Amino acid sequence: MEPYENVLIVGEMESERLSGLTAQLLRIGKELSHALKRELHLLVLSGKSEQVDKEGFCYGADRVYAASHQLLENYTTDAYLQAMEQVVTALKPSIILFGHSDRGSDLAPRLAFRLRTGATLDCMELRIDGESGLLEQIKPVFGGKAYCHYTCVGGSPQIASVRDGVFDPADYVLRPMGEVTQLSLFIDPSKIRTRVIGTRQDDDLSLAQKLGAASIVVSGGRGLKNQDGVGILKETAHLLDGAVSGSRPAIDYGWLPGSLQVGLTGKKIKPQLYIAVGISGALQHMAGCLKSKVIVAINSDESAPIFRFSHYGVVDDYKQVLKGFNEEVRLAREHEGE
Amino acid sequence: MISIIVCMKVVIDPEMPLSEFEVDRVQLRPIPPKGTPPLMNPFDENALEAALKIKDGRECKVTILSMGSSLPKAVLQVPLATGADEIITVEDPQFEHLDAINTAHALAAAIKKIGNYDIVFTGRQASDWDSGMVWAGIAELLDIPSVTIARKAEVSDGKIVVERNGTDGIEIVECSLPALVTFSSEVGELRYPTIPALQKAKKKEIQRWSASHIEFNKAHIMEVRDLYIPDFGTANCHFVLGADPEQKGRDLARRLMDDGIISRHI
Numbered sequence: 140m141e142p143y144e145n146v147l148i149v150g151e152m153e154s155e156r157l158s159g160l161t162a163q164l165l166r167i168g169k170e171l172s173h174a175l176k177r178e179l180h181l182l183v184l185s186g187k188s189e190q191v192d193k194e195g196f197c198y199g200a201d202r203v204y205a206a207s208h209q210l211l212e213n214y215t216t217d218a219y220l221q222a223m224e225q226v227v228t229a230l231k232p233s234i235i236l237f238g239h240s241d242r243g244s245d246l247a248p249r250l251a252f253r254l255r256t257g258a259t260l261d262c263m264e265l266r267i268d269g270e271s272g273l274l275e276q277i278k279p280v281f282g283g284k285a286y287c288h289y290t291c292v293g294g295s296p297q298i299a300s301v302r303d304g305v306f307d308p309a310d311y312v313l314r315p316m317g318e319v320t321q322l323s324l325f326i327d328p329s330k331i332r333t334r335v336i337g338t339r340q341d342d343d344l345s346l347a348q349k350l351g352a353a354s355i356v357v358s359g360g361r362g363l364k365n366q367d368g369v370g371i372l373k374e375t376a377h378l379l380d381g382a383v384s385g386s387r388p389a390i391d392y393g394w395l396p397g398s399l400q401v402g403l404t405g406k407k408i409k410p411q412l413y414i415a416v417g418i419s420g421a422l423q424h425m426a427g428c429l430k431s432k433v434i435v436a437i438n439s440d441e442s443a444p445i446f447r448f449s450h451y452g453v454v455d456d457y458k459q460v461l462k463g464f465n466e467e468v469r470l471a472r473e474h475e476g477e
Numbered sequence: 478m479i480s481i482i483v484c485m486k487v488v489i490d491p492e493m494p495l496s497e498f499e500v501d502r503v504q505l506r507p508i509p510p511k512g513t514p515p516l517m518n519p520f521d522e523n524a525l526e527a528a529l530k531i532k533d534g535r536e537c538k539v540t541i542l543s544m545g546s547s548l549p550k551a552v553l554q555v556p557l558a559t560g561a562d563e564i565i566t567v568e569d570p571q572f573e574h575l576d577a578i579n580t581a582h583a584l585a586a587a588i589k590k591i592g593n594y595d596i597v598f599t600g601r602q603a604s605d606w607d608s609g610m611v612w613a614g615i616a617e618l619l620d621i622p623s624v625t626i627a628r629k630a631e632v633s634d635g636k637i638v639v640e641r642n643g644t645d646g647i648e649i650v651e652c653s654l655p656a657l658v659t660f661s662s663e664v665g666e667l668r669y670p671t672i673p674a675l676q677k678a679k680k681k682e683i684q685r686w687s688a689s690h691i692e693f694n695k696a697h698i699m700e701v702r703d704l705y706i707p708d709f710g711t712a713n714c715h716f717v718l719g720a721d722p723e724q725k726g727r728d729l730a731r732r733l734m735d736d737g738i739i740s741r742h743i
Binding site: 217244248249252253255256260268275279281282284287288291293294332333334335336339340355387398411412421435436444448449451452453454455456459460462463464475 | 707
């Protein structure tokens with residue numbers, strides 16, 4: 140095998156299936172492997188051998204590799220790094236793509252340093268530069284105020300992690316499936332220096348999950364001015380059968396739990412309707428909600444950047460605006476019920 | 478006694494208005510804004526707060542390590558006044574626009590020179606280039622374990638116990654020392670310095686090293702091809718007008734129902 144040639148996706152499982160982000164990686168991965176005239180490979184690392192690995196073929200992977208080891212059951216950086224080093228030695232991919240998930244953002248950069256190569260995290264766009272054949276890695280910088288194009292000129296493989304929700308999932312096509320190739324790993328337990336000693340249910344986890352699935356989201360920011368504002372947002376969200384979220388100031392002030400933060404370092408959501416209340420529209424926040432189908436902004440400052448991103452805007456005190464809004468929705472539904 | 482090194486970066490204010498943000502398309506770097514002073518990366522302040530919380534409960538030395546070129550004294554004094562014991566900077570003109578990989582190499586070299594440490598704390602990423610890479614390089618080059626995006630950290634029995642946000646809830650991770658931990662805003666904002674502490678910090682010496690104090694050779698692994706401000710689109714916002722705020726709210730609701738964006742029934 141020629142050194143460093145194919146595109147390798149590091150997949151993740153979610154409820155015994157490939158995660159949504161993995162399916163997205165398979166779409167962009169396919170484009171890259173086409174441009175390079177190489178193959179698209181999928182790798183799934185896990186604590187036990189899974190039967191569902193084969194669905195990678197349906198998403199367009201040319202080959203699917205599975206590597207399982209009991210020491211991979213709980214994610215630890217040290218164990219997964221050992222695994223990835225061996226995988227890279229065996230498969231010699233030219234490009235490795237991770238999802239910019241909890242795991243991907245932890246593993247990709249350490250792997251890059253271990254292999255003495257580079258990486259670009261949280262990419263929004265990836266393409267092959269026609270001239271050099273290198274992977275052009277495009278990511279937002281300065282909180283999204285600018286975009287930066289990187290190439291890795293001094294190391295192999297080229298490593299990138301990709302932001303969730305930027306690419307559509309690869310098409311799922313039922314097709315004759317190949318065989319999953321099992322890779323055997325040697326993982327030295329003495330080199331694992333961290334240990335997961337427990338998990339605690341996050342009280343807010345169900346709220347956060349509801350947020351990810353909601354088609355209407357009512358979100359508050361610094362302009363709420365106090366905790367009372369959250370009650371009004373909740374009322375609107377309840378009426379619209381939606382969820383509540385916040386920008387970073389609303390979380391920092393303690394008005395909303397951290398799991399409900401929408402933005403660059405929080406959740407990235409794309410509901411049908413996003414109502415931004417008292418949110419100025421900093422790009423760090425917009426990174427989490429810009430893909431919403433319709434954005435409504437309610438803000439007392441008419442020069443707030445949020446209006447640049449919004450389809451509908453109201454400039455006024457949000458408490459009274461939402462009071463009128465909620466009344467009108469209630470009224471319309473009463474009429475409808477008659 | 479536990480020794481913690483907190484890596485802190487001086488950055489362009491992430492909250493500065495977009496309208497004032499400019500980039501140099503030739504040099505491929507931002508143009509320092511005139512009206513907005515630089516500050517400490519907020520996530521690094523979270524990391525310092527995590528270190529100070531450990532120091533609240535036990536004997537502990539907190540060292541701030543910062544790297545760059547001509548770092549402003551005013552920005553360095555604030556974290557010093559919140560309770561850190563010392564501050565070391567590595568400053569050199571060549572460090573002004575260092576990329577993530579080289580930054581990690583320089584910081585790891587500085588930490589090796591400091592020598593005596595148990596824990597390295599950093600922010601999850603710097604709010605300027607948002608690379609999220611530097612922590613990984615430091616840990617890898619020092620060959621120490623790492624735990625990322627922590628919300629809480631405690632030291633006991635020669636180990637560090639870290640709470641982090643996992644996909645399925647909060648993960649509690651135990652890690653041998655020495656170790657590196659990165660922090661997010663959930664750990665809490667950096668405490669305010671008191672006025673007397675600020676006065677005292679002004680008199681404290683900043684240990685300024687240069688590149689020649691550490692073992693550093695610049696590597697050329699990543700190349701910046703382009704840096705630009707994207708087109709954020711033109712405003713196409715339909716403003717709902719009305720006699721008073723409540724009326725505007727009612728009109729907004731009606732408009733969204735008319736346009737089929739929210740439903741008239743439940």
